[in-house]
Amino acid sequence: MGEPDPDLLVDFEGVTVRRGGATLLGPLDWRVELDERWVVLGPNGAGKTTMLRVAAAELHPSAGTAHLLGERLGRTDVFELRPRIGTSSAALGHRVPDAELVSDLVVSAGYAVLGRWREDYDEVDTSRATEMLASLGAGHLAGRSFGTLSEGERKRVLIARALMTDPELLLLDEPAAGLDLGGREDLVERLSMLAWDADAPASVLVTHHVEEVPPGYTHALLLREGRAVTQGLLEDVLTAEALSATFGTRIVLDRVGERYFAHRP
Numbered sequence: 511m512g513e514p515d516p517d518l519l520v521d522f523e524g525v526t527v528r529r530g531g532a533t534l535l536g537p538l539d540w541r542v543e544l545d546e547r548w549v550v551l552g553p554n555g556a557g558k559t560t561m562l563r564v565a566a567a568e569l570h571p572s573a574g575t576a577h578l579l580g581e582r583l584g585r586t587d588v589f590e591l592r593p594r595i596g597t598s599s600a601a602l603g604h605r606v607p608d609a610e611l612v613s614d615l616v617v618s619a620g621y622a623v624l625g626r627w628r629e630d631y632d633e634v635d636t637s638r639a640t641e642m643l644a645s646l647g648a649g650h651l652a653g654r655s656f657g658t659l660s661e662g663e664r665k666r667v668l669i670a671r672a673l674m675t676d677p678e679l680l681l682l683d684e685p686a687a688g689l690d691l692g693g694r695e696d697l698v699e700r701l702s703m704l705a706w707d708a709d710a711p712a713s714v715l716v717t718h719h720v721e722e723v724p725p726g727y728t729h730a731l732l733l734r735e736g737r738a739v740t741q742g743l744l745e746d747v748l749t750a751e752a753l754s755a756t757f758g759t760r761i762v763l764d765r766v767g768e769r770y771f772a773h774r775p
């Protein structure tokens with residue numbers, strides 16, 4: 511076997527996850543390359559979070575092979591792999607103590623712990639944390655405690671935290687869930703700016719809603735019952751037919767500029 515392709519960040523071949531006799535995911539073939547921004551769409555229970563957990567090196571496939579950043583899951587030290595992958599999810603947010611200072615939460619990401627446990631962070635860490643918060647429009651929140659933030663503010667802070675370690679891959683699980691309309695639009699705009707940024711990592715964003723697809727995202731994977739209904743370039747894949755098949759109901763898809771809106775006929 512030759513050297514792994516450095517541009518191939520995720521390489522799933524026949525990835526399958528089984529629990530107690532049920533197949534939650536797969537078999538799934540999926541590849542993410544450098545500079546790609548993927549959205550993963552599918553109904554409740556389709557296996558999206560399961561798939562993201564494999565991509566985060568948190569879960570090993572029951573069958574098939576998963577390579578992440580050139581390393582094969584099961585044959586590599588996941589503790590070395592995980593800091594290279596930025597993740598943001600509601601589950602992570604729930605584990606943050608209310609009293610945690612936003613700036614500490616972000617700066618501590620480099621040490622892969624929740625909460626500030628080391629008194630002396632390098633100045634470079636602190637200024638990077640400030641920069642990451644500012645890039646998500648959350649610079650003014652640095653001095654607040656996490657428990658006082660709105661849902662939308664929390665999401666932006668957690669994404670800033672995920673970017674802190676300069677990850678090669680960014681995984682976002684339903685980043686806009688629970689946000690009001692203004693909060694959602696604000697987040698979609700921020701994620702879109704990140705998507706257009708050539709220095710930003712490859713990203714995978716899981717959602718139920720096409721309205722949450724940020725402009726600048728390049729690829730889509732539509733999941734149903736653990737299997738890919740279709741995947742590829744966003745423009746080719748995101749169609750009314752594919753969405754109808756994925757969600758099991760007739761869907762009409764409207765496109766306004768680079769935004770998508772779905773509804774029943």
Ligand SMILES: Nc1ncnc2c1ncn2[C@@H]1O[C@H](COP(=O)(O)OP(=O)(O)OP(=O)(O)O)[C@@H](O)[C@H]1O
Nearest residue numbers: 529530532534552553554555556557558559560561
């Ligand atoms: N440990 C487990 N044992 C058995 N079934 C599980 C387990 N974990 C998840 N499941 C089931 O696997 C399926 C896929 O779950 P997953 O969370 O990946 O879906 P999802 O697409 O992220 O759903 P949602 O949109 O509702 O978050 C669901 O039917 C879920 O009930």
